[in-house]
Every structure is written in structure tokens, then in C-alpha cells.
Amino acid sequence: MRIALIGNQNSGKTTLFNILTGANQRVGNFPGVTVEQKLGNLIGAKNVFVIDLPGIYSLSPFTREEVVSRDFLLKEKPDGIINIVDATNIERNLYLTMQLLELNIPMVVAINMMDEMTGAGGSIDVHRLGEMFGVPVAPISAAKNEGIELLTDMIVRCVKNRRTPTHVDFYSGAVRRTLYSAARLIEAHAAAAGIPARFAASKIIEGGDPLPERLNLTENEMDILRHTINKMERETDARSDAALADARYEYIKKVCSESVHKIRETRGQIRSVAIDGILTHRILSLPIFLCVMFLVFWLSFNIVGKFLSSLLAEAISYLTLTVNGALIAMDVNPVMRSLAVDGALRGIGGILAFLPAIAALFFFLSILEDSGYMARVAFVMDRFLRGIGLSGRSFVPLLIGFGCSVPAIMASRTLGSERDKRMTISLIPFISCSAKLPIYAVFIAAFFPAHSAFVMLGLYVAGILLGILYGFLMNKTTYMGKSAPFLMELPPYRVPSAKSARRLIWMKSKDFISRVFTIILLTSIAVWFLRTFDFRLNMTADSGQSMLAVVGKRVAPLFTPLGFTDWRAPTALIVGFTAKEAVVSSLIVLLGEERLTDIFTPLSAASFLIFTLLYTPCAAAVAAAKRELGSAAAALKLVIFQTCTAYAAAMVFYQLARVLC
Numbered sequence: 001m002r003i004a005l006i007g008n009q010n011s012g013k014t015t016l017f018n019i020l021t022g023a024n025q026r027v028g029n030f031p032g033v034t035v036e037q038k039l040g041n042l043i044g045a046k047n048v049f050v051i052d053l054p055g056i057y058s059l060s061p062f063t064r065e066e067v068v069s070r071d072f073l074l075k076e077k078p079d080g081i082i083n084i085v086d087a088t089n090i091e092r093n094l095y096l097t098m099q100l101l102e103l104n105i106p107m108v109v110a111i112n113m114m115d116e117m118t119g120a121g122g123s124i125d126v127h128r129l130g131e132m133f134g135v136p137v138a139p140i141s142a143a144k145n146e147g148i149e150l151l152t153d154m155i156v157r158c159v160k161n162r163r164t165p166t167h168v169d170f171y172s173g174a175v176r177r178t179l180y181s182a183a184r185l186i187e188a189h190a191a192a193a194g195i196p197a198r199f200a201a202s203k204i205i206e207g208g209d210p211l212p213e214r215l216n217l218t219e220n221e222m223d224i225l226r227h228t229i230n231k232m233e234r235e236t237d238a239r240s241d242a243a244l245a246d247a248r249y250e251y252i253k254k255v256c257s258e259s260v261h262k263i264r265e266t267r268g269q270i271r272s273v274a275i276d277g278i279l280t281h282r283i284l285s286l287p288i289f290l291c292v293m294f295l296v297f298w299l300s301f302n303i304v305g306k307f308l309s310s311l312l313a314e315a316i317s318y319l320t321l322t323v324n325g326a327l328i329a330m331d332v333n334p335v336m337r338s339l340a341v342d343g344a345l346r347g348i349g350g351i352l353a354f355l356p357a358i359a360a361l362f363f364f365l366s367i368l369e370d371s372g373y374m375a376r377v378a379f380v381m382d383r384f385l386r387g388i389g390l391s392g393r394s395f396v397p398l399l400i401g402f403g404c405s406v407p408a409i410m411a412s413r414t415l416g417s418e419r420d421k422r423m424t425i426s427l428i429p430f431i432s433c434s435a436k437l438p439i440y441a442v443f444i445a446a447f448f449p450a451h452s453a454f455v456m457l458g459l460y461v462a463g464i465l466l467g468i469l470y471g472f473l474m475n476k477t478t479y480m481g482k483s484a485p486f487l488m489e490l491p492p493y494r495v496p497s498a499k500s501a502r503r504l505i506w507m508k509s510k511d512f513i514s515r516v517f518t519i520i521l522l523t524s525i526a527v528w529f530l531r532t533f534d535f536r537l538n539m540t541a542d543s544g545q546s547m548l549a550v551v552g553k554r555v556a557p558l559f560t561p562l563g564f565t566d567w568r569a570p571t572a573l574i575v576g577f578t579a580k581e582a583v584v585s586s587l588i589v590l591l592g593e594e595r596l597t598d599i600f601t602p603l604s605a606a607s608f609l610i611f612t613l614l615y616t617p618c619a620a621a622v623a624a625a626k627r628e629l630g631s632a633a634a635a636l637k638l639v640i641f642q643t644c645t646a647y648a649a650a651m652v653f654y655q656l657a658r659v660l661c
């Protein structure tokens, strides 16, 4: 038994999905968080599956995620639908409900956010509402876990009894007549194509939908349809799609006037309008955003991160010493001891210490997102992104890019046009992903401890500015043109849920730890091996004679113009292609007892930071880009372009700074 969750964006589908299945999907007070369908098992019912789908406003697909949801309904034919309706936005949400009813699939309408509705003194007569639509209705609050049992009961019973929505006459007059005659005319074709007749009829009347082509209508039938539709347009004095939409809204209004008692705007809505006056202010919005981000970095790194990370670092170095001592006491072979201590433990430990800082960063970002602030930023950014021919829609993948480029590149799939998608993917590498944070943090702590939050924010902003410049150039050359219009509904401000923040921190930490113990561990051991042995597999007394050094010294001259005089710097950068954290872990392993200040000056350290900010995305991101762009050549171009940009930027910086300082 498969049950699909369908509803408008931001109506609480994923929140409900997580409750129903115990899953940990990402919830965000931000339209467009869910871009793919997710399957989960209903808790307590082995053979019932729940599917979370992207939010849609209607069954006429405009964007890719709407296509995902609609295709699922029509092609995969779920056994039941839970239609989630946001009680605080009920009229618009019910528009989708009316279209879903035409599909003739067992369905329950779940009116969500009842807590906000009742908080504002409103109420809903669910029986009357259900009667007028011909479906069972359940009031719930997904975030507060209220009414969920009743809802699951209802839908399971509906599906078991194959109870499809009761047929109710929504329309009257010309629209009703046209719908009926069209449905009757195409009935046989629709049945053959496996599409509900009423649904197909309304799509034909709306026009502009490729679906009716699957019906194989004869020329003659098409003529009759065209004629009936023209007649309706004359009678209603409106285009057919508008006439149908009007008729739907009219019925919704009638339903709401009889069953919904909205006393006043919800408190949240009043509050949102007031806050928006400031946060989306034409001039103030950008400085406010920069201040907020500064605060986030400062809190993550200088307050929470610094304290917890230094505790963790101490614990790790204590552990390393203890293990080392124990291995010496047990008289373990020195090569094996070096492998465990100088390779594995040092590499892992150097990265693991950043766990608190990264968790804190994601905690603050999730609060910003959950509160609804990030949606405002997307709205404000629309203005700037238009300047480079993109829209605020691209802000969503770019924002995800602060976490990791791989999901960011995947999220660009939701963008309206192919052009927007390709351009956004080319810009994602300019956004510093969280894997680069350990690199920044280590270098900043060693060279610029007095201005850490500033340098950190500066790196982020520099990347973004260069990205904007590049976008501007692309818009003037390869990707001329305009972006698709950006329509986004601003969700109300909400108090961020602790559960959602906890979930995010847990997921990010798990992810981070598993990376540390897989890819970072492996690269650390590989680097240890290559820097400990020479080509004849003899252990070298001094790492300067090792395999890695011999090769690294060949490559190193290429990087002297950037100020990296020691072979270990470029070597670490190359290892960093596997994962950006590996730049730090391999530097630690390579340096052994030496310190960063032995091989870098503050100037060359800054140049190194600029290089890491811009150079090629990691292997996983390149693979994702190849998948989304559809060709290895395009992904390779991305790698070459980024690396050349990084090289040029770092060299220009270093040479200029050397002359000036």
C-alpha cells in the first residue's frame, strides 16, 4: 500500500512524513526544500509506504519539482493520497485539493497548522468541509504531533475499502456543461490511456498541457471539443483556463464561507508583515544580512567552536599521546606505531576537532532557515541575482552550497530553465562548502588569530564577489538572456523548532564523522605511506627523501609564483581533490613535528587560502556536476576553469602583496 503526501509548498508535508515514518528528512521553512520523492515505511504498519513529494500548487506542471509530483500521481498511481492543506492559507491550498479530487484516488484531506489557526481564534468545521468536497477531512498539527493517529486510521481505512472521493458537483453553468460533455466524449480514450476522464477533461479545457495527446483523439472529436470550449469561452467571457480557475475558486469560497471561521489574521501573519518591513527593506536588507552572517560565524567559531573545539583537540592529543606511549610500552614495531600515530590518529584528530564548530554553524544556519529569514534573503537576493541574469530561485542551491556542493548541484535541478541550471552549477564552486572550513580555521588560527571572524567572513564574501563577477561575464557571453521569473511565497516567520535543529545537527555530525573515518582516514594513511617510504620501499629517515617528496618537489616550482616554497603545500592541495578536509589532514601528517609557520609566511598563507577558496571542487562534486550537466567534458571544463581562476587569483594577490608590503 503506497500513500502519497501531496500539498502546497511549505504546508508541512515533510514534517508529517517524518512523524509518520520516523524518518529524518530535512524540514525547512522555505519553499523548495524537498526536490525528490522520498519513500518511508509507516510506523507500526509493515506494508504501508508513505511517499513525500515536492510541494505543488496545481497539477499543471510548471517547474521540475511539480513535474515530479504530478508524474508520480499519474504514472505510479499511489493507492491513496494524503492531501495536506495549510489551515492558515486555506483558500489557495484547496485549489490543489479540487484538482486532486478529479484523480479518483482514495484520499484524505489533512488540515495542518491547526495550532496556528486556533491560536488566532479561528476554527474549521471539518465535517461540513468534508461533505462539500466528498472526502474525509482530519484536522492535524504535524509540528505538535496532534491528530496524527486519527489521520492514519482514516487513510488506511479509505485505501482498504477503496473509497474514492464521493462525486460532488462543484461547478455550475457553462463550465459544468462543458466539463461533462468533454468527459463523456473522451471517456473511452481516457480509460484506455489510464487517465481519469474528469481529470483529462479539465486538462483539455485548461489547454497548454501535453497530457491530452496521450488520449489519441480523432480529428472529429477534437473539433467537437474545440467547438464546445469556444462556446464556453463566449458564454463566460473569459479564456477557458481562467474560466475553470474562476469556477474552482468560486466553489472554494463557498466552501470556506460555510465551514471556515477565521476570526482575524493569525498572530504569525501580523508579526511577519511587521518584521518584513525591516528585513526586506530596500537599503537595510543587505547590511542586515551581512551582520547576521558575521554574527553566525563569530558565534560558531569564536564562541561555541573555539571552546568546544579546543576541548576536543586536547582530548584527541591526549589520546594520541596515550596510544603512542602504550604502543612503545608494548614494543610494537616502530613502522606500525608510526602508521597508527603519525598517519591515522594525527590525520583524523586534526579534522575531528572541527566537529563542534561545524555543528554550531549548521545549527545557526538551520535556525535562520527555519525561522523564515532565509526565504527573505532569497527574495532580497533576487534583485542582485537578476543583475547577472539569474533569479532568486538560484539562491536555494547556492545556499545549500555552503553546506556541501553535491546536494547543491543536485538542487539546481529544480531551476526553471536549462540555462539557469548550467549557470548556477558553474557558480556553486565559488561558495565555500563546509569541508573548506577546517582549512580556513587552521590557517586563520596560525596566522591571523586577532581577526579570525573577519578573515573568515572575508573569504566567504570574496568567493561570492568573484562568483558574481564571473556570473556577470557569463551572462554577457555564453549564457546571454534572462532568467525565468521568480515567484516565491514568503512563509510566515516561525519560532524554529528544536527538533528540526537537533535533527540537522545530528545528520551533519554523522555525515562529518563518517567522512573522517573513511576518506580522511584513507588519505591520511596513504599520505603517511608515501611520505615515509622511498621508491625502493625503504623507510626514510627524513621525509624529504620519500616518494611523495620526490614527486612533490617536481610539482612544487609551478607553485612558487603563489608563494608556496615548500613541496608539502601543493601536495596537500592535490590530495584535497579527494575531499577538501584532506588538505588539512595531509598537511598535518606531512608536517609531523613541524608547524605551519615553518613553511608559510602570513602572505603565502593568505595566498594558500585564496587558492583553496577557488580551486577545483572535490571529486564527489565533480561527479555530481557530470551527472547534472550530462557530459564529462562540461565537468572537466569546470575543474580546469576553477583551478586556473584559483591560480591566477592567488598569484595576482601574492605578487601584488609582496610588492606593496
Ligand code: GDP
Residues within 6 Å of the ligand: 007, 008, 009, 010, 011, 012, 013, 014, 015, 016, 026, 027, 028, 029, 030, 031, 032, 033, 034, 055, 112, 113, 114, 115, 116, 140, 141, 142, 143, 144, 370, 494, 497
Ligand atoms: P513542506 O515544504 O510541505 O515539506 O513543509 P515542511 O514540512 O518543510 O514545513 C514547513 C514549515 O512549517 C516548517 O517550518 C515547519 O516547522 C512548519 N510546520 C509544519 N507543520 C506545522 C504545524 O502543524 N504547526 C506549525 N505552527 N508549524 C508547522
Ligand code: MG
Residues within 6 Å of the ligand: 013, 014, 015, 026, 027, 033, 034, 055
Ligand atoms: Mg518538504
